[in-house]
Structure formats: structure tokens, C-alpha cells
Amino acid sequence: MSKAAYFILAVLLILLVMVLGLLVGSFETDAGLLADAFFQYNPDNLTHFSIIHLRLPRLLLALVVGASLAFCGYLMQAMVNNGLAEPYLLGTASGASLGAVLVFFGIVEITIAGIYMPSLFALLGALGITLLVVLLGYRRGHIIPTQLILAGVALSSLCTAFVWLLTYLSDTEGKLKSVIFWSMGSFERASWQLLPYPTVALGLALLLFLFMQKQLNILLLGAGRAEALGVQVARTRWIILITVSAVTGFAVATSGTVGFVGLIVPHVTRALMGATGKYNLLFCAFVGGFFMLLCDLLSRVVYPPAGLPIGIITSFFGVPFFVYLLSRKNYNFSS
């Protein structure tokens, strides 16, 4: 299949899963009712209201978060030149969890001026820990990938230890449930107010890297050869780090930590499109979005009506497909 065909297929599949996702919920919905909700919207009809204000933003958030994590995973793997890298490598997920958990344990009110504080603190936690990790991975004007990975692992462990300490000292079951729920990821809080933040972050990042795809591909050859070929490796790495921390930070802040997507979707992309395709990043975002939408739909079909935590589904359904893909394509990370 040609690369253009893969793109068209991805878009069609996204639309198909979106429509199916709009049909699934507590209120029984058929195609006619769905069309009415869009073209003859009645705000007093609770089914219409649910389709437009609950299901649609949820699906769009799943799409954006899936795309964000896959996109950031691709960038991280290119930056450290290692197929095991993923967006949470910089401590983003643990930092975000720590931020959110601090709010659950009462450091501030749960909402201030209508802003949901766990999300804001998760964003601050993600950015803060990422900054620390980068500072530890930085030496004489250069980012040292190995040092960066080790710093990420160490600080993630430290944040996780704090999260567990707070959880252990928790005095109510409700707080425990909040922490557990957050750590497994969910799109249940999706709303039209929340959606612009991760969407704008992803949109800007995609736009930026559409012009930097060439540098990314050269970076896969290793820092020395990339320098020799005229790529400003240090600057490119800084741009990647800032982008990944911001985009992942917004994704985690809106939906908790969803594992696995950022790790496997970049591999799927390279398996289908080749290691150095011109539009790999864009395709990776599409596949990530589609995969997350599919997992969200499956979670709600398998365990209706609220659905299973999304992190469980991404692993359950993602791993077998991933193993199949790796074996079928005789896939190699950088060639």
C-alpha cells in the first residue's frame, strides 16, 4: 500500500471510530438521533446534550491525547536514538502525578476560579520535573542522552515514592480512589473548556516539526554524523525537549497517565512508513489518535457504561498487535 493510501486509511478509520464512539453511551442512540443532535440540536434533550457536550469532547480529547503521546514518543526516540524511549522518560508522568496528588491531598482547593487544580498542578509538576531532569542531563552546553535517561528514571522514582507516601498516609478511601483513577488515565473529565489546551499545544508542535522532519531523520544517524551533515544537534535537542515536555504535560494534565501509546505507535509508524519518511511525525500523530479512540471505544464496549481505565486497554489491545507487527515486517529501529 502506498504512503498516501495509509494516510487516507488512517483518516477514514478515525472518522469511523468517532461515529461509532458517538453512538455508545448510557442514553440509547441510533443514527437518526445522532444526526438530530448535530443538525437539530435541542439543549433540553438530555441525549442531544450528552452527545454534544460529553461524548464529542471525550472523543476529541482521546484523539488529541493519543496523537500527542505518539508524537512525543517519536520525538524522544529520535532524540536519544533509542527505540525504548517514550514521552514519560523525562519524568513527565510522575511529575504530573505528584502535582495532581498534592491537590487531592489538600494543598489547595480542588477548583479555584473555575479552574480544575489537579490539571494545573499536574502541568506544573510535569514541567518542573522535566526541567530538573534536563538540568541533570545537561553538561557543557550539550544534552547527554544517557545522562538524561538516567536522570529521568531517578527523578520518576523519587516522585513515585512521594506519591505512594502521600497515598499511604491518606485518611480517606476517596483520596485513594482519586490517585488510582488518575494513575490509570481517563477521558471522563473531557469538556469543551478543557479541549483547547492540549489541542493548541499539539497543533503548534506539529506545525513546527513538519519543517524539522529532515533534522530528526539525520539525528537518527547519531550526533557526530548529524553534526557533520550540518544539523545543529544541541539546538535541535533543546527544541525537542521543550516541545515534548509541553505537549506531554498538557496531555497528562487533562487525562492522567496513559502508558504504552508513546512507546508503540512510533514503531508502528516506522514499520508502515519507513524509518525516515517525510511525513512520519504527522502520520504518527494520526495513528496515535486513532489507536486511543479505538481503545476508548473498546473500553466502553467491554465494560459499559463508564468504561475501563484507558491505560489498561491500551496495553491489553496494543501489545498483541505490536508483537504481530514486529514479527511481520522484520522491523528494525533505524533502517
Place this chain on the structure above:
Amino acid sequence: MRQIRNSYFRKYPLLYSCLLLLLFSCGGERKPAETERVLQDGLGREVHLKKQQPARVMALAASMTEMLFAVCDTASIVARTPHCDYPAAALTKPVVNNYPVDYEQVLLLKPDLVFTVEGITPLEVADRLQELGVPVYYFKFRKVEDIFSGLDEIGRITGREQQAKQLTDSLRQHVAQIEARHQQQQPPLKVLAIAGYDPIYVYGHSTVITDKLRILGAVNAVEETFSPLSREQILKANPDVLLGGTPEEMEKSFFSIYPELRKIKAYQHNRIYAPTSDLMGRASPRVVESIRELEQFLYP
């Protein structure tokens, strides 16, 4: 008959001797001591008591401590958990951590029997206590009547049947009076009782709250659920009354997170109430107090 038995014994003396030996050896181990008493708890488990009547008891759940204080001799209650704060007399008892269970402290206090509730104490903890020589008796509460029969059971176990009966007769009478007042509620009010805001957990259908609502001529707005509720589920249930916090608290910590839920009838008609959390969450002798509190909310 005697001849037949004798002839068998003569035929197979070795077999009979072995069987007799086996019988005596088993009997030596398994034969209950004269004072031992075997009970069956709410989960169908066998509970072996070393004495006919336990002289020292304790509970691993706040609701159970309330029940013990309602029936038992106060001096016989040897401990409380950090969560047990009612009645006031409970606060004078030594504290035993119940999560995780402080086994050493339990052994130090030498209870003859420990009471607890399904879901509060894991079964493996009960097994461990049993190994350490401390029997654990579980209760399971689904209905208001289960609480009363539980009080009667505690009375039977601890030799305080009379005290327990007096108490439960009175409680049953109060409940019957309240129930009689609300049998003609048509249509019944749909009530959603929130247990956690983020994610949204509610008191499900098989909890005592459902029975309290039935007594008040109302219904629980949700079917059985153990997982968090989605906003769409709540919109579909569209409850008439919401229990979970004062209107101000719920506005700040619930409706501001889920503004879409402002569409439900309870919000539109400002029927949001804050029941006392201990009365809602504990299956205790204060259940009548809890029903009366709910009655005031549902029929102001």
C-alpha cells in the same frame, strides 16, 4: 448384632485396631474442648471460640465498635481502631491500627473474639489472626434489618440477649413507624447518594442506603455499581435529590468540575443535602437517626 460385631472383630483384629487408633488420635486433636463454641459468621465461616462466652471483645471497624458499645458490657470491650469515635466512651479504649492490622497490639490486648465487617478486613488478615489464636467474626450488612439481627447476634454471642433484644425491639418499632408514614409516596423520589467526587463514586444498590430509602418511600437512582459513574449515567438517572454535601460544597467541588451535571433535576430544584457522613457510611445502631435525617431532607 453383638455376635456379628464380635465375629468381624475376630476376623480383622488388626484393621479394627488401626481404625480405633485413628479415631482416638483424630479425636484427640479435633475434639472440641468442653468450653469451645463453634459459631457461623455472616460469611458462612466457622469461628471457633475458646470460651462459651467471650469476656474480651473488640472490633476492627468503626460501625462494629458502635454495635459492641450498644450491646456489650463496656468493660468487656478492650480496644478501638483509630476511626472509632462513637460513642464517647470508645475514646477511652486503647487504639489498635486496623489498616494495616497491628497484630502485636491485638495479641497484647488478648481479645477472645474480634468482630468486623465484610469489605473492611481482608480475609487473609482474619486467617492470620485465627492462626495467632484470635478468632474473627464477620458481619455482612445489606439491609437495615441486617443491622438489627446483627445486634441480636452479638447479644447471643456475648450472653447479653436481653439487652440486645430490648434495643432492637425499640429500633424496629421506630423504623416501622417511619415506614408507615411513607408508603404512599407516588412517584417515589429518585435519590443519588455521592460517596466520592473525583472520580464520582456513589452508594450502590446493594448498600444499606437503598433500604433506608425504601423505608422512606424513595429509590436509589442507580443500579448496582462498583466502578466510578460517568456523567452521562448521572444525566440519565436524573435524580430528584442529591446527597453528598451542602449546596455550597457541591457547587465548589463537584459541579465546578462537572458543569454538565447542572442539568439534573436535583440541581435545578436545589435539592442537594449533606447527610452526616458517619451516619451514611456506618451500619450502626444509629441507623434510625440516619433514616430520620434523610427523612428531613426528602420531605422538608
